Amino acid sequence: MKKSVFSMCGMCAVRCPIRVEVEDEVVKWIEGNPHDPGMAGRLCAKGSAGIAMEYDYERPSHPMIREGERGEGKWRKATWDEALDFIGDKLKGIIEKYGGKAIALSDRGGPFRDIHRSFLRAIGSPNYFNHDCTCAKNVQHASISLFGSGRKTFNYDCKQCKHLVLYGRNVFESLKVKGANAVMELLDAGGKITYIDVRASGTAMKATRFWRIRPGTDYALNLGIIHTVIRDKLYDKEFVERWVEGFNELESFVSEYTPDWASAETGIPAEEIVEFAHEISEDKPSVIFHPGWMTARYMDSFYSSRSAYILNALMGSFETPGGLFFQKGPGDVGIKGLNTLMDTIPKPEDKRVDGCGWKYKHFESGPGLLHLLYPAILSEDPYPVKAYIVFRHDPLLSLPDPEEQKRVFDKLDLLVAVDGKYSETGWYADVLLPSATYLEKSSILATGKGLKPQFKIRKKAIEPRNEARPDWWIFKSLAERLGVGKYFKFDDVEDFWEWQLDGTGVKVKDFEEKGFVPLVEAPVWWDRMNDLKFKTPSKKIEFVSSLLEENGITSFKPYESPKKPKKGFFRLAFGRSPVHTHGQTQN
Known part of the structure; x- marks a missing residue:
């Protein structure tokens, strides 16, 4: 049986719209979504390698609980109930002793993070992080300082x-x-x-x-x-x-x-x-x-x-x-935006552990700065953090000094990795949960901002292989074990789609034709001399x-020449490979 599925790529953080051809539950072909004029049916080398990633025989195939020392590589296979119960019991103990604020989570950001952030908010933790401290944070804060909003404003x-x-x-x-x-x-x-x-x-x-x-x-x-x-x-x-x-x-x-x-x-x-x-x-x-x-x-x-x-x-x-x-969203064109779980859950009262938004008021508080989590774990100032959940993120590989990071992790009572591959952090974790790949899961609906805003969908092309599970199911299951399942009332992602779209005038069936739903026909430009919306x-x-x-920081910093290497030493220069995404495509 053959079928064609519109979805979104997951081989890097861009998440391009794609069309996937499947025959007898096997992915045969991936290309750029031909209905998106910007894609023109094209796909990069990384996106084209999605099939190789999907059928990598060395992917984690089932939940695993550590038996030896951290990083020793001694694991035991566990059922999903056993692994989730283990995590749930550990988190319950931490919450009872220290409060929900003692739990941190990091991911790669992006349009599907509402599930992860909502899980944290439901258990009372403000400590959500993403990978951006090793990516575009300089650009983000530069934009905020000038325009009052981040780099994705434009x-x-x-x-x-x-x-x-x-x-x-x-x-x-x-x-x-x-x-x-x-x-x-x-x-x-x-x-x-x-x-x-x-x-x-x-x-x-x-x-x-x-x-x-x-x-x-x-x-x-x-x-x-x-x-x-x-x-x-x-x-x-x-x-x-x-x-x-x-x-x-x-x-x-x-x-x-x-x-x-x-x-x-x-x-x-x-x-x-x-x-x-x-x-x-x-x-x-x-x-x-x-x-x-x-x-x-x-x-x-x-x-x-x-x-x-x-x-x-x-x-x-x-x-x-x-x-x-300016990237226009649904509200800019008179359309109600997608409903979000975050808006249904009370905001935690505790301040962020990294100081962003209160100690460091010039840093945005949303995703914080992950590298500031580490000294807070060591010092327990302003409070202890005892559990860290990592979703499709590998700080041991992407942040400096992995040995020092391990010393910090050893102060944790629980380190959980949710991933579709064996990452460095996953190998050091207490529990490794196999996440479904982007080809194996349907994600929550996303909003695409721009001159022509749209709603976007990622639909699974094939069933998850082995015992992999989608992230929405994993975090919903953990929430239920921690007594906050009332915030995750949907039984499957299709139910969640219906709830997200409530009041927008868009139906789930509207995505079938193209894989996205445009909210306007013509590009939306504002009057550049009268209608610009800076948030300073x-x-x-x-x-x-x-x-x-x-906050005591100069707007115009006097220039200082960079230090020159000592004789016999060189500067480290780096760049990107067209066939790799950081550590994400490494085994």
């Missing part, structure tokens, strides 16, 4: 862009399929790419201009460009006067950072910096300075991303074709950030 109209500037953003190898397609269309239409990196990547080879910059000097380059843009009056004066707070302070700050100075730091000739500033100004506002995915992890990476965003503001590149646009106290773009300044 997306990029690369297709209509006339000049795209990328700082190590290797769009043709570490890619979003839609993004790569759009950038190719940009080039086909005569648009330009300026690519800045220490590595000669695939994107560098396709760029109009490739600046092989000295490592750690991106911020210096941006300061030199900003100096030139302001000195030569190349900015969008009307947009800046309407939407920017702190322009005069910026002008004063960059006055000493001349192109000649920037050249000495970056290795890029001063005349090229000046030429570039004039060239990109001619194309404004249809230009994009991409703030980076995670930048370089230098001490000033936050300011590198912040200065890239500032350049977008100087160019007036917001809410204009070929620039940055001033309702404008704050070059001088009230959030930063109130």
Whole structure:
């Protein structure tokens, strides 16, 4: 029997829309969803490897409970009831002694996290984390400091862009399929790419201009460009006067950072910096300075991303074709949004253990900062954390110093890993629960924001292999064992879909035709001179950030040259592989 299923990829965090062909319960083919114009039926190498991942014979096949020492590799096979009862009993004891706040959970974020976050909230814990402290947190906080909201507030109209500037953003190898397609269309239409990196990547080879910059000097380059843009009056004066707070302070700050100075730091000739500033100004506002995915992890990476965003503001590149646009959601087009479990559960009274949102008010409190969990576990300040649940996340592989992490984990009473593979963290856990792959599970419905917002669906293509189970079932089952099952009233994911859609005017059957439901027919653009919705106290773009300044952090950090390696030593440079997703595709 053959069937075709619309779903969402799970081989990286982008989660592209896909179509899966199945024959006799075996996945035979995966391609990009042909109904999505941005996908054009295409899929990257990682997405195409989903079949190999699905039929990997070394996947965890059943729940396992540790018998030997942590990390020793001695396990016993358990039934699901046995494993869930074991976890439930441990968590009950911890909650009775320390409260729900003593339980932390981390995942990879994304559109399906409502289940995981709701489980934590139901047991009274504020301590949800995601992987973002090793990903885009610099960019996130840079965006918050300027616009009052995070990096996902905006997306990029690369297709209509006339000049795209990328700082190590290797769009043709570490890619979003839609993004790569759009950038190719940009080039086909005569648009330009300026690519800045220490590595000669695939994107560098396709760029109009490739600046092989000295490592750690991106911020210096941006300061030199900003100096030139302001000195030569190349900015969008009307947009800046309407939407920017702190322009005069910026002008004063960059006055000493001349192109000649920037050249000495970056290795890029001063005349090229000046030429570039004039060239990109001619194309404004249809230009994009991409703030980076995670930048370089230098001490000033936050300011590198912040200065890239500032350049977008100087160019007036917001809410204009070929620039940055606000991502519209259902509410922006008059449609009720999906119902969420989080909204039905009382918010925990306890403060986050990592200090985000109260001790560190300039850091967003939602997903916190995972690396700040570790010292809190060791010190038990502000309170003890005794259990840590890790869902499809591998901090032992993705965070520095795994041996020190293990020392921290050894202070826990319980470490649980829920994963579809044997991760480093899973191997060190007390319990390993096999999670169904994206091809084996239906997930909760998701919202896709953009110029044309939509609701999206991930439907399972095949039944779970061995004893793998979907995450919604795992967390619902744990919630029932902990006495908070009343918040998870659905018996299957289809029931949950119906509840999510209640009041939206959309039905589950509406997803059958394309795998998504558009909420509008035409792209939605706001009036860029009157209707932009910045969430800062001033309702404008704050070059001088009230959030930063109130917390003792300067909006404009004086530049410091990166440390040079000692003789005989080298800088560690890294980049992305087009066939791997961090540690996710490693066994």
